Amino acid sequence: xxxxxxxxxxxxxxxxxxxxxxxxxxxxxxxxxxxxxxxxxxxxxxxxxxxxxxxxxxxxxxxxxxxxxxxxxxxxxxxxxxxxxxxxxxxxxxxxxxxxxxxxxxxxxxxxxxxxxxxxxxxxxxxxxxxxxxxxxxxxxxxxxxxxxxxxxxxxxxxxxxxxxxxxxxxxxxxxxxxxxxxxxxxxxxxxxxxxxxxxxxxxxxxxxxxxxxxxxxxxxxxxxxxxxxxxxxxxxxxxxxxxxxxxxxxxxxxxxxxxxxxxxxxxxxxxxxxxxxxxxxxxxxxxxxxxxxxxxxxxxxxxxxxxxxxxxxxxxxxxxxxxxxxxxxxxxxxxxxxxxxxxxxxxxxxxxxxxxxxxxxxxxxxxxxxxxxxxxxxxxxxxxx
Amino acid sequence: xxxxxxxxxxxxxxxxxxxxxxxxxxxxxxxxxxxxxxxxxxxxxxxxxxxxxxxxxxxxxxxxxxxxxxxxxxxxxxxxxxxxxxxxxxxxxxxxxxxxxxxxxxxxxxxxxxxxxxxxxxxxxxxxxxxxxxxxxxxxxxxxxxxxxxxxxxxxxxxxxxxxxxxxxxxxxxxxxxxxxxxxxxxxxxxxxxxxxxxxxxxxxxxxxxxxxxxxxxxxxxxxxxxxxxxxxxxxxxxxxxxxxxxxxxxxxxxxxxxxxxxxxxxxxxxxxxxxxxxxxxxxxxxxxxxxxxxxxxxxxxxxxxxxxxxxxxxxxxxxxxxxxxxxxxxxxxxxxxxxxxxxxxxxxxxxxxxxxxxxxxxxxxxxxxxxxxxxxxxxxxxxxx
Numbered sequence: 001x002x003x004x005x006x007x008x009x010x011x012x013x014x015x016x017x018x019x020x021x022x023x024x025x026x027x028x029x030x031x032x033x034x035x036x037x038x039x040x041x042x043x044x045x046x047x048x049x050x051x052x053x054x055x056x057x058x059x060x061x062x063x064x065x066x067x068x069x070x071x072x073x074x075x076x077x078x079x080x081x082x083x084x085x086x087x088x089x090x091x092x093x094x095x096x097x098x099x100x101x102x103x104x105x106x107x108x109x110x111x112x113x114x115x116x117x118x119x120x121x122x123x124x125x126x127x128x129x130x131x132x133x134x135x136x137x138x139x140x141x142x143x144x145x146x147x148x149x150x151x152x153x154x155x156x157x158x159x160x161x162x163x164x165x166x167x168x169x170x171x172x173x174x175x176x177x178x179x180x181x182x183x184x185x186x187x188x189x190x191x192x193x194x195x196x197x198x199x200x201x202x203x204x205x206x207x208x209x210x211x212x213x214x215x216x217x218x219x220x221x222x223x224x225x226x227x228x229x230x231x232x233x234x235x236x237x238x239x240x241x242x243x244x245x246x247x248x249x250x251x252x253x254x255x256x257x258x259x260x261x262x263x264x265x266x267x268x269x270x271x272x273x274x275x276x277x278x279x280x281x282x283x284x285x286x287x288x289x290x291x292x293x294x295x296x297x298x299x300x301x302x303x304x305x306x307x308x309x310x311x312x313x314x315x316x317x318x319x320x321x322x323x324x325x326x327x328x329x330x331x332x333x334x335x336x337x338x339x340x341x342x343x344x345x346x347x348x349x350x351x352x353x354x355x356x357x358x359x360x361x362x363x364x365x366x367x368x369x370x371x372x373x374x375x376x377x378x379x380x381x382x383x384x385x386x
Numbered sequence: 387x388x389x390x391x392x393x394x395x396x397x398x399x400x401x402x403x404x405x406x407x408x409x410x411x412x413x414x415x416x417x418x419x420x421x422x423x424x425x426x427x428x429x430x431x432x433x434x435x436x437x438x439x440x441x442x443x444x445x446x447x448x449x450x451x452x453x454x455x456x457x458x459x460x461x462x463x464x465x466x467x468x469x470x471x472x473x474x475x476x477x478x479x480x481x482x483x484x485x486x487x488x489x490x491x492x493x494x495x496x497x498x499x500x501x502x503x504x505x506x507x508x509x510x511x512x513x514x515x516x517x518x519x520x521x522x523x524x525x526x527x528x529x530x531x532x533x534x535x536x537x538x539x540x541x542x543x544x545x546x547x548x549x550x551x552x553x554x555x556x557x558x559x560x561x562x563x564x565x566x567x568x569x570x571x572x573x574x575x576x577x578x579x580x581x582x583x584x585x586x587x588x589x590x591x592x593x594x595x596x597x598x599x600x601x602x603x604x605x606x607x608x609x610x611x612x613x614x615x616x617x618x619x620x621x622x623x624x625x626x627x628x629x630x631x632x633x634x635x636x637x638x639x640x641x642x643x644x645x646x647x648x649x650x651x652x653x654x655x656x657x658x659x660x661x662x663x664x665x666x667x668x669x670x671x672x673x674x675x676x677x678x679x680x681x682x683x684x685x686x687x688x689x690x691x692x693x694x695x696x697x698x699x700x701x702x703x704x705x706x707x708x709x710x711x712x713x714x715x716x717x718x719x720x721x722x723x724x725x726x727x728x729x730x731x732x733x734x735x736x737x738x739x740x741x742x743x744x745x746x747x748x749x750x751x752x753x754x755x756x757x758x759x760x761x762x763x764x765x766x767x768x769x770x771x772x
Contacts, residue, residue: 053437057522060468067630072627079478099481374446375462
């Protein structure tokens, strides 16, 4: 097993791209990633995507994107783990390069949610739940998160307004990210007044339905230094899973999959939460941000929200989260998200995060969650000092 | 990189299982595979599946199947490459074990095509084509194969009856396979009279719509010998891709993806077509069987059908194909097929193929194709002599 570096990153602006097809989104990200890496060929391409079959009438994205991106002939598959598909594809790319089965691997996460052919997008997203025991009972994905949020408030004595800091932080950071979907700040007052989506989740607790693609190019760390002016090393890559149905968990307010995934990544990297300089967490809904902070060891059970209320999740806080806007403000093109998170950690570790730069960021973590915690993929990246 | 062995295999009977859900099919195959391997835990589970989102309302199969099979917590993803999804999942499992990222990996290919919720199955299968440039023009998957078959007949001077040997051979072999969907022989006369599906493809040129799951358990070859009485070594594992749309190919009657995939697998194994004792090819339609024989080097362009006509594809022929019934008679539960093929090669190499045993089989090849040749995954397996 050898060390792996990220030698190039690329991303499209996240938004409602009614005039750009899925393959064009993927192409734009792959081309940007290859150009950033300064390479033209690759041994394999793994595509993270959840809903292309349902929403755009296209499975078989591996070969399709490989060909469209000028990489015809290479190994290419789609990797799916619901909203965790992007990081799952990265995990497969990491495995291939670390295990010396491939040298250069392109990973692209892409989702096209507007201009959908098929079912409405809320129904499609419910495919991330347990179809027989959750969706079949009428539980949409937002409904499941609403139940978790309500229970969190009940058990730990919070009120809805206490969740405001996640949205305020994400929008403040997204405002400075040219690739973000929402580039405006929001206030606590606006959060409180936001339209209700699924009680107690309101519009500003929710990430948007949108389109986007992000790509990273992987290479052996040894070669990375020669290929890239600023290679970033992957020092932890790990997956944890849990029951898909929330009602089967030992504790609905504890993300065991995230605990497993983070612990495995920390062990591989030889670090702990105290060493992490920024944490791109999976804030698809604000309740998920709170639960993620707890599962990753930044707060005890029920205290993740406290961390946010105490101002510790900002760029200058103890654990900056959603530093480029997160799922909330950068946007959440589901299969793309896990790769966007990693692209943003790379920006931070390269010192290229502009107004949102976390000072002296050396170690960044990205955590992508499929479903309400059933698949959790964690990557820890490290700046390579010369 | 280390050698990888298959230490256990499992499969369900292929058929129309109206009363068995997708997760139960997967469970049955995984349990059989683990029992055959004599292990209870695994480091990762990769699920090959194409259409669970569209047909059964369930994405996120990795975590779902892992949990249901008693493997909660482990790394688990779904791998998709249209009808090549099963072997694609095996490829990812091979990469993880060969690269020393995992020791024990379970790979399950599963598809549930009856009892579909959503679109009709023909429309769902068209997601394997280029959605914007083939399906959007009204071309179903069978229509594309029909065009290829017609052109093959035209260019090479064959008549439809010349394709009969593929169906006759597959059904003869399927009759002896207790896991096959169709366990009866067919004659040339019956082939000629079969109902037309999409001219010139008739019912007996076509694999059936069905349900099924197959699993293999992988381990390092060193450990394989201790764990299994009859480990089978994977000596070649390779992928080739091509354009998804047939009209973009340099020659519609040449499967460049299969040529790449097979050549890479031969090179890795240090063998050529002359060394292969049996070839589980992707006979989703009989035209694909002919094109596969040519791409894999068993016949020149236009001569794959000749091989069949000369009786060389039977159990005692030069290159036995579909030895347990193939996609035609064992059945083609699309995401399951690639794993079924490998399970059957293992049966042959273990000498457990019963009436269909290929004598002294030492080296077997399985080739799983996504779409009409856009993703081709090839595995070469070798019997390990003590």
